[in-house]
Amino acid sequence: MKTLVIGSGGREHALAWRLRKSPSVTKVYASPGNPGISQVAECLSTGDYLDLAERIRPDLTVVGPEAPLVAGIVDRFRARGLAIVGPTAANAALEGSKVHSKRFMQKLGVPTARFEIAESPQAALDALRAFRYPVVLKTDGLAAGKGVIIAGNPAEATAAIASLACPLVIEEFLEGEELSFIVLADGTRAVPFEPSQDHKRVFDGDQGPNTGGMGAYSDSLLLSAAERDRIMDTIVNPVVRATGFTGFLYAGLMMTPDGPSVLEFNVRLGDPETQPLMMRLESDWGEVLLAAARGSLGTDQLQWSGEPATCVVLASAGYPGAYESGKPIRGLDAVRSATVFHAGTSERNGETVTAGGRVLGVTARGADLAASIATAYAACSAISFEGMQYRKDIGQKGLRRYNKDQSSITSGT
Numbered sequence: 489m490k491t492l493v494i495g496s497g498g499r500e501h502a503l504a505w506r507l508r509k510s511p512s513v514t515k516v517y518a519s520p521g522n523p524g525i526s527q528v529a530e531c532l533s534t535g536d537y538l539d540l541a542e543r544i545r546p547d548l549t550v551v552g553p554e555a556p557l558v559a560g561i562v563d564r565f566r567a568r569g570l571a572i573v574g575p576t577a578a579n580a581a582l583e584g585s586k587v588h589s590k591r592f593m594q595k596l597g598v599p600t601a602r603f604e605i606a607e608s609p610q611a612a613l614d615a616l617r618a619f620r621y622p623v624v625l626k627t628d629g630l631a632a633g634k635g636v637i638i639a640g641n642p643a644e645a646t647a648a649i650a651s652l653a654c655p656l657v658i659e660e661f662l663e664g665e666e667l668s669f670i671v672l673a674d675g676t677r678a679v680p681f682e683p684s685q686d687h688k689r690v691f692d693g694d695q696g697p698n699t700g701g702m703g704a705y706s707d708s709l710l711l712s713a714a715e716r717d718r719i720m721d722t723i724v725n726p727v728v729r730a731t732g733f734t735g736f737l738y739a740g741l742m743m744t745p746d747g748p749s750v751l752e753f754n755v756r757l758g759d760p761e762t763q764p765l766m767m768r769l770e771s772d773w774g775e776v777l778l779a780a781a782r783g784s785l786g787t788d789q790l791q792w793s794g795e796p797a798t799c800v801v802l803a804s805a806g807y808p809g810a811y812e813s814g815k816p817i818r819g820l821d822a823v824r825s826a827t828v829f830h831a832g833t834s835e836r837n838g839e840t841v842t843a844g845g846r847v848l849g850v851t852a853r854g855a856d857l858a859a860s861i862a863t864a865y866a867a868c869s870a871i872s873f874e875g876m877q878y879r880k881d882i883g884q885k886g887l888r889r890y891n892k893d894q895s896s897i898t899s900g901t
């Protein structure tokens with residue numbers, strides 16, 4: 489089958505890379521793609537995705553980023569009889585509007601932080617009285633990770649209200665481990681992916697501002713079967729039943745002492761979570777996606793390697809603030825044991841140069857989490873560009889957790 493991947497980042501490189509390995513897939517197109525994606529797919533630029541699809545007639549299209557989904561690409565493709573994986577515009581509002589998403593969760597009884605909606609700055613200031621600190625303030629629409637402020641005291645909250653566009657969601661701060669729980673749904677059934685964890689802050693030890701994600705790992709040990717079933721029963725299945733959801737539903741969860749609670753829904757795959765997930769996927773990805781697009785997804789259709797995988801993001805100096813582009817990248821050809829997914833790169837006179845905040849996602853599998861981390865970092869040290877920065881502690885939280893579990897098992901507590 490001929491497939492088309494929409495998007496141009498590390499997530500889309502991993503999607504295209506995995507499709508290229510699928511026995512059922514004969515051709516991978518990507519639009520607009522990037523220099524890494526062009527190693528596994530034919531990259532096509534276009535003003536309009538529907539025009540492009542009508543020209544190349546893919547058997548299946550899969551969408552990476554949220555913006556085209558919120559803009560209704562799935563509705564437009566379906567209206568022309570083109571198979572596509574993703575939610576309708578109406579369902580994409582679960583990510584596109586935090587106000588809608590919170591009200592919807594409340595209506596369905598899906599566990600999420602207690603909240604108030606404020607339509608004006610004054611209403612937001614009034615609503616603060618009902619919350620303890622820290623308090624979380626979120627602007628309604630898509631904000632590329634910049635629409636959430638955690639305020640530690642009333643002065644910070646007042647400043648946050650002045651800086652965020654209304655309506656605002658004001659919600660209680662939850663404590664616990666964050667987890668990315670992603671499912672693929674076909675309108676009636678949802679099949680869970682292996683669990684993964686992102687690292688959103690720019691610096692080691694979760695310090696500094698939020699980013700799109702500085703690295704991620706996927707390991708089955710992150711979640712017990714009982715915890716997974718609870719998330720499916722209390723969160724995913726109610727949403728899929730109520731919406732007829734199609735595509736990827738990504739629940740950003742806080743694993744609180746009272747159980748999993750939804751921080752946010754995304755209606756697409758995570759970036760960089762997709763990179764380690766695609767390294768662990770063993771099923772024919774093209775067949776899985778086609779079944780999802782046709783509404784005939786089998787519950788046993790997703791097979792995973794037991795080996796964990798880790799992705800370390802190499803970013804430009806200054807990211808997530810202002811950064812420079814056009815820095816030549818060295819060492820890409822020297823990497824053997826890891827897979828380097830391109831996020832923000834471009835080609836200049838036959839040379840690969842930086843072209844984004846997140847530049848590369850160096851991803852490796854290993855016999856255990858520690859081995860996958862070591863292999864990914866060994867490959868990172870072979871790559872260089874001016875100003876390259878990356879976190880040195882991707883996956884360490886997972887290792888610490890397993891060590892704690894081990895010591896409580898051996899000490900009998």
Ligand code: AMP
Pocket residue numbers: 601624626633636659660661662663666688740751752
């Ligand atoms: P969101 O875009 O809603 O996922 O928020 C971005 C980040 O802010 C999350 O990944 C969390 O780290 C943090 N966050 C959001 N909501 C809460 C909350 N209610 N309690 C604690 N942290 C939160």
Ligand code: GLY
Pocket residue numbers: 686700701754757758759760761
């Ligand atoms: N890795 C976080 C996201 O894709 O939203």
